[in-house]
Amino acid sequence: xxxxxxxxLFGRRRTWVALLLLNLLPTVVAGTLAWTGIxxxxxxxxxxxxxxxxDGSLFAIAALAIVLPLFLxxxxxxxxxxxxxxxxxxxxxxxxxxxxxxxTRLLLRxxxxxxxxxxxxVLSVAGVGYxxxxxxxxxxxxxxxxxxxSGSTLTPADIAWRTAVAIAYVTVSMLGVAAMALFLSTxxxxxxxxxLGAMAFLIGSSLLLTVDAARPLQPFLPxxxxxxxxxxxxxxxxxxxxxxxxxxxxxxxGVLLTxxxxxxxTRDVTS
Amino acid sequence: xPLTAHPILRTAPSRLRIDDVSPARRPIGRLLTYVRxxxxxxxxxxxxxxxxxxxxxxxxxARLPVGSTGSDAAExxxxxxxxxxxxxxxxxxxxxxLGLPVSDGLDTLASLLGGRTQQRVWWRSSTDWRADxxxxxxxxxxxxxxxxRAVWDYEDNRAVVTEADLDGAVRLPxxxxxxxxxxxxxxxxEARPTQVSTLPAARVAGRAADGLRxxxxxxxSSIDRVDVWADRESGIPVRVDVYGRGATKAALSSTFxxxxxxxxxxxxxxxxxxxxxxVRYGQRFDLxxxxxxxxxxxxxxxxxxxxxxxxxxxxxxxxRYGRGVTQFAVGALPGGSAASLRDQLLLAxxxxxxxxxxxxxxxxxxxxxxxxxxxxxxWLLTGTLIPxxxxxxxxxxxxxxxxx
Numbered sequence: 237x238x239x240x241x242x243x244x245l246f247g248r249r250r251t252w253v254a255l256l257l258l259n260l261l262p263t264v265v266a267g268t269l270a271w272t273g274i275x276x277x278x279x280x281x282x283x284x285x286x287x288x289x290x291d292g293s294l295f296a297i298a299a300l301a302i303v304l305p306l307f308l309x310x311x312x313x314x315x316x317x318x319x320x321x322x323x324x325x326x327x328x329x330x331x332x333x334x335x336x337x338x339x340t341r342l343l344l345r346x347x348x349x350x351x352x353x354x355x356x357x358v359l360s361v362a363g364v365g366y367x368x369x370x371x372x373x374x375x376x377x378x379x380x381x382x383x384x385x386s387g388s389t390l391t392p393a394d395i396a397w398r399t400a401v402a403i404a405y406v407t408v409s410m411l412g413v414a415a416m417a418l419f420l421s422t423x424x425x426x427x428x429x430x431x432l433g434a435m436a437f438l439i440g441s442s443l444l445l446t447v448d449a450a451r452p453l454q455p456f457l458p459x460x461x462x463x464x465x466x467x468x469x470x471x472x473x474x475x476x477x478x479x480x481x482x483x484x485x486x487x488x489x490g491v492l493l494t495x496x497x498x499x500x501x502t503r504d505v506t507s
Numbered sequence: 508x509p510l511t512a513h514p515i516l517r518t519a520p521s522r523l524r525i526d527d528v529s530p531a532r533r534p535i536g537r538l539l540t541y542v543r544x545x546x547x548x549x550x551x552x553x554x555x556x557x558x559x560x561x562x563x564x565x566x567x568x569a570r571l572p573v574g575s576t577g578s579d580a581a582e583x584x585x586x587x588x589x590x591x592x593x594x595x596x597x598x599x600x601x602x603x604x605l606g607l608p609v610s611d612g613l614d615t616l617a618s619l620l621g622g623r624t625q626q627r628v629w630w631r632s633s634t635d636w637r638a639d640x641x642x643x644x645x646x647x648x649x650x651x652x653x654x655x656r657a658v659w660d661y662e663d664n665r666a667v668v669t670e671a672d673l674d675g676a677v678r679l680p681x682x683x684x685x686x687x688x689x690x691x692x693x694x695x696x697e698a699r700p701t702q703v704s705t706l707p708a709a710r711v712a713g714r715a716a717d718g719l720r721x722x723x724x725x726x727x728s729s730i731d732r733v734d735v736w737a738d739r740e741s742g743i744p745v746r747v748d749v750y751g752r753g754a755t756k757a758a759l760s761s762t763f764x765x766x767x768x769x770x771x772x773x774x775x776x777x778x779x780x781x782x783x784x785x786v787r788y789g790q791r792f793d794l795x796x797x798x799x800x801x802x803x804x805x806x807x808x809x810x811x812x813x814x815x816x817x818x819x820x821x822x823x824x825x826x827r828y829g830r831g832v833t834q835f836a837v838g839a840l841p842g843g844s845a846a847s848l849r850d851q852l853l854l855a856x857x858x859x860x861x862x863x864x865x866x867x868x869x870x871x872x873x874x875x876x877x878x879x880x881x882x883x884x885x886w887l888l889t890g891t892l893i894p895x896x897x898x899x900x901x902x903x904x905x906x907x908x909x910x911x
Contacts, residue, residue, distance in 0.1 A: 283644045286662075290783075383781045385646050386639060387659035387666065463643055470639075470646060472775065474627065476598050476765050487561050494557055498550035 241349040245315070251353065254311045258357060259364040261307055262299035266365075270372035283466045288373050291382060295369025296362045297399060297465075300406050303361055304462060308406075309413045309438050310431075315353045316417035317430030319346040320500065324425040339501040343422075347493065350414045358407045362399075384471040398473070402465040405478060409462050412485040413438060415492035416458075422500040455480070458488055573708040573715045576739065580719040581700035586742030587719075587735065591692055594770035595743050596629045597712065601685040601761040604870060620759065620872070624682050629771035634671075637776040638683035649683060650778035657778050666780040667787050687735075687761045691744035694733045695721060697831035706734060711746045712766040715739040721832070727811060727896040728833040729871040741768040751871035752893065758870035805884075806837060807907040810900050811892075828890075835890020835897075837904065840876070845885035849876055859894075863901040868894055877901050883908045 245251055265285075269275055275289045276282075282301035288294050300308075320343070323329035332342060382390045390398070417434035424430055441457040444450040454460055461481025467474035578586075603620040618624075630636040634653035639646045645662040657668045672678065683689060698721050706718025716736035723730055729751055736746040745766055748757040780786045806826035808815050813828040813835075825838040840848065849865060852858045852874075858867045864877035864886075875897040877886040882905040888897050 383661075383664075383783070385661045386648055387661065387778065387781050387784070389781055466644060470641075474598065474641070491554070491558055491561065494554045498554045502550060 241345045242352055245349045245353060246356075251315065254314060255357060255360055258303060258307055258311050259299075259360060262295070262302050262361065262365050263368050265302060266295055266299075266368045266372050283463065284469075287383075288369055292369035292371075292373030293366060293395075294382065295373055296366035297402055297469075298369075299361050299365025300358070300402070300465070301463070304406060304409075305442070308357060308361065308410060310435060311357055312350075312354055312410050312413045313417040313431045313434035313438075314427075316350045316414040317421050317432075317434060318427040319350055319418055320421040321424050321427040321430045322421075325427060340497060343418075343497055343500050347414075347418060350418060351411065354407055354410045354414055358403055358410060362403050382469075385466070385469050386471040388471040390469070390471070398468040401478075402468050405465045405468070405481065406462075408482055408485050412458050412488040412492075415489045415496070419492045419496040419499070422496045422503065456484070458484070460484065569710065571710060573710050575708055576717065578717060580703040580705040583705070583717045583719045583735075583737055583742075584695065584698060584700060584703050586717075587691060587695060587737045587744055590688070590737070590742035590744075592633055593741055593743055593768070594631050595688070595741065595766065595768050596627075596771045596775075597745075597763045597766040598625070598627050599686055599761060599763045600625050601682070601759070602757075603685075603759050604756060620680075620869075624685065626682055626686060628683070628686055629775045630688070631771060631773065631776055635773070635776050637778070638686065640682045647682075648778070649681070650776060657780075659778065659780070659784075663785075664783070665785040665787065666778075667789075668780075669789060685759065685761050687744045687747045687763060690747045690749075690759075690761055691735045691737075694747070694749070694832050695735065706736070708739070709736050709746070711736050711738070712763040714745070714766060716745050723832045725831070725833045727892055729868070729873055729891045729893045730832040731871075733832060738766065738768060743768060749871065754870065758872075805908045807903065810835075810837065810903055811896060833891055835873075835888060835892050835900070837886060837888050837900070839884040840887050842885070845876065845879070845887075848887070849885075852876060861898060863898050863905075866894055866897060873897050875901055877904070881905065 266288075269285075269289060273289065275286050282298060284294050284298040284301060288298050320329065323332060333339065381392070382395050384390050413434060416437055417430055420430035420433040421427065424433075438459055441459040444457055445454055445460060461477050461484060464477035464481045467477050601624045603622060603624075625641045627639045627641060628636070629638075634651070637648060637650045639648040642662075645660075647661070648659045650657045650659070651671060654671055655668055656671050657666055659666045684693070702724060703719045703721050706720050708715060708717050710716065716738055718734060718736045721733040721735070723733075731750045731752045731754065733750070734746075734748040734757075735744050737743060738745045743766075746762040747760070749759040750756075751758045802823060806815065810826070810828050813830055813833070816827040816829075818825070818827070825836055827834070827836050829835055852865045852867055855867055857869070858865050861875075862878075863881055864875055866873070866875045868874070871891050872889065873892045873894055873896075874887070874889040875894075877884070877888070879885045882901055884904075886901060886904050888900050888904075892900070
């Protein structure tokens with residue numbers, strides 16, 4: 237059944253359209269940078285974008301920084317919001333449950349498909365960003381090194397493992413979004429309502445991060461540590477915020493998936 | 508027959524719904540609904556317990572009993588003084604609530620004292636340490652040795668190398684000055700055991716810390732109290748809260764979020780400008796140095812009874828006075844700078860026009876820009892003085908310079 241869910245997800249045209257659109261924005265940004273040769277001033281714009289004209293391979297991580305605040309969460313919340321509510325809206329959920337499969341198992345399969353989409357989305361943005369960066373933007377120096385935020389020189393091996401951890405970290409951060417949308421998807425028969433609900437939650441979180449009066453709440457907001465993958469490019473790596481970010485996402489994952497499970501296995505399915 | 512042994516309840520009840528049950532079995536279906544409600548409350552109960560556990564966890568950890576060593580405040584003060592050059596490293600956050608209404612040349616100071624600053628520090632000794640100010644997409648790292656200070660700014664792709672600061676040199680506060688050990692060393696430098704009292708021990712950065720409270724007892728000081736917690740293992744201050752008079756909220760609070768009292772490696776503090784970076788040798792623009800370069804316009808040797816501190820860097824245009832937590836600086840501003848600052852102060856809601864000039868108090872930081880028509884010069888007085896003390900100081904300056 238796991239395979240069925242994956243085939244169903246990646247057999248949909250809209251899944252591929254979502255992935256395409258997700259990669260379109262960074263590609264357009266890379267194109268304009270290559271065309272004009274004008275990068276943002278250091279300290280302005282998404283992380284590392286100011287450095288990509290010198291080293292195009294950095295665009296892998298810059299592309300993630302471009303889509304992370306809005307486009308990636310939108311794509312993931314649309315797919316995760318669709319998971320259960322989409323079946324309900326199409327009237328197929330009831331038939332799915334008649335098959336010899338438990339609700340918990342069905343929810344886990346849906347979760348598995350969503351996690352697969354998150355992985356594919358993050359890896360595609362990083363991969364396309366790398367390729368586009370290498371093709372359109374600056375060639376890496378002969379040494380293949382990179383200047384860290386702290387002013388030291390990172391070797392290619394340093395860059396490779398830090399980028400791998402950054403991709404893993406962004407994936408974990410996005411799983412929190414997926415869990416929220418999946419939970420809302422079990423509450424409603426409207427996939428749009430589930431997706432918009434998840435986005436409203438994230439926009440609210442991002443807004444509260446800018447309000448000083450909400451400072452006591454900020455360490456617990458889901459978007460608080462999203463951009464902490466930048467800390468991987470400091471020397472030494474600043475692990476504190478990355479650890480806090482992972483722990484926070486695991487808490488959200490635990491709570492939201494438990495809520496999704498508690499609701500889905502007990503709700504009356506009428507469609 | 509027990510309820511759960513009924514054939515309907517044994518056949519995957521989580522998949523069976525009352526609508527699925529034939530009319531003949533409706534009574535059983537109702538029974539099933541009851542059982543399902545019990546199951547529902549059980550599952551939601553798990554969720555509520557999970558949320559409660561996660562919400563309570565930070566509060567429980569923060570309130571874990573720290574225990575007491577039985578040492579009093581005087582002993583803690585002695586241990587803090589002895590820890591001055593002990594190595595450590597950590598990640599600290601400073602929160603200032605002072606909204607300074609200034610910008611020209613002072614915006615870094617305004618943001619330091621009125622916002623949140625996160626720093627990493629590696630301290631091997633007073634002549635070998637590094638402090639990085641962290642921003643979401645960059646950092647500014649200051650590497651200090653016995654002879655030089657190199658500041659790396661990632662976002663400017665620039666390193667500025669200057670001579671190391673002389674002890675007691677007059678300069679604007681920097682982010683590193685607000686790190687708990689450096690801030691505590693400055694504030695407790697002249698504290699006497701009779702001025703401190705014991706605070707309950709606390710857990711800071713996951714480590715037990717002993718607390719002390721300093722009340723300066725100086726009637727002219729705008730500082731009401733300074734609370735310091737020192738790491739129990741090393742005696743290094745790990746949290747400092749500074750309160751102004753009558754304030755319930757700290758004007759400046761600095762605390763370690765992560766702390767390690769082992770010596771950092773030499774490679775961590777070492778700095779070599781990266782290839783391709785711009786490297787500049789010499790000072791960045793510093794308003795204090797600009798003012799200090801002017802000749803002494805008649806600064807008295809004592810103001811309000813406080814003697815003038817020596818100026819080791821030859822900046823004669825600025826006088827530094829004070830003792831302990833009561834510190835203030837006096838300098839004569841040139842016409843253009845004075846007019847600009849006066850305009851900025853007049854826009855501040857809390858500014859007061861006095862016969863001597865314009866006064867402003869932001870938390871424990873007092874500021875008075877005198878009227879040259881009254882005092883002969885545009886004297887800028889700023890420091891941890893109460894407003895009445897600032898006006899008295901202006902009067903003394905006027906008398907010392909024989910102004911009308």
